[in-house]
Amino acid sequence: MTDIVSDSLAEILKQARACRVCEAHLPLGPRPVMRAAPSARLLIVGQAPGTRVHESGIPWNDRSGERLRDWLQITPEVFYDETRVAIIPMGFCYPGVGARGGDKPPRPECAPLWHERLLARLPDIELTLLVGAYAQRHYLGKQRRKSLTETVGAWRDYQPDFLPLPHPSWRNTAWLKRNTWFEVELLPALRRRVAQLV
Numbered sequence: 001m002t003d004i005v006s007d008s009l010a011e012i013l014k015q016a017r018a019c020r021v022c023e024a025h026l027p028l029g030p031r032p033v034m035r036a037a038p039s040a041r042l043l044i045v046g047q048a049p050g051t052r053v054h055e056s057g058i059p060w061n062d063r064s065g066e067r068l069r070d071w072l073q074i075t076p077e078v079f080y081d082e083t084r085v086a087i088i089p090m091g092f093c094y095p096g097v098g099a100r101g102g103d104k105p106p107r108p109e110c111a112p113l114w115h116e117r118l119l120a121r122l123p124d125i126e127l128t129l130l131v132g133a134y135a136q137r138h139y140l141g142k143q144r145r146k147s148l149t150e151t152v153g154a155w156r157d158y159q160p161d162f163l164p165l166p167h168p169s170w171r172n173t174a175w176l177k178r179n180t181w182f183e184v185e186l187l188p189a190l191r192r193r194v195a196q197l198v
Contacts, residue, residue: 032092048091067168
């Protein structure tokens with residue numbers, strides 16, 4: 001592996017997109033999906049691509065992405081402008097279907113292998129959105145609360161660097177209805193901060 005600080009972001013993105021470390025575990029084969037540029041000020045760390053994203057190679061190119069963009073109140077043009085928004089999931093490739101019908105967890109190899117190297121070349125990131133429990137576990141560590149609900153509920157404690165969010169999947173619609181504070185308190189603050197950054 002090359003040095004953690006010598007390669008450019010473009011070179012590391014090229015290496016990451018060519019990664020085949022967990023190929024044997026990927027039912028649709030490897031297709032690492034991420035995007036970033038050194039000038040990005042907002043970083044979105046989600047879980048892993050779904051089948052639609054795997055097919056298109058475009059991150060958040062699904063219903064979850066539509067909901068996420070609504071939460072952020074930004075257009076697809078801004079969302080996909082990598083000079084403003086970096087998108088680096090916990091797992092770069094589609095992991096397959098889990099026992100309960102949803103996707104499997106992100107492959108555990110990706111984040112330890114690539115995140116530090118990529119983030120070292122994103123000097124202007126001011127806010128990282130931690131979308132879902134896997135990103136929160138990795139980035140918040142012991143600061144994370146006992147559950148995703150408690151972690152997201154304590155969002156003010158992680159400012160200004162991080163903002164934890166639930167996954168915008170349709171599977172979380174009931175969670176959103178139960179936790180009305182998310183829309184009333186967190187989303188307006190999130191939208192103000194994102195508007196300042198992008």
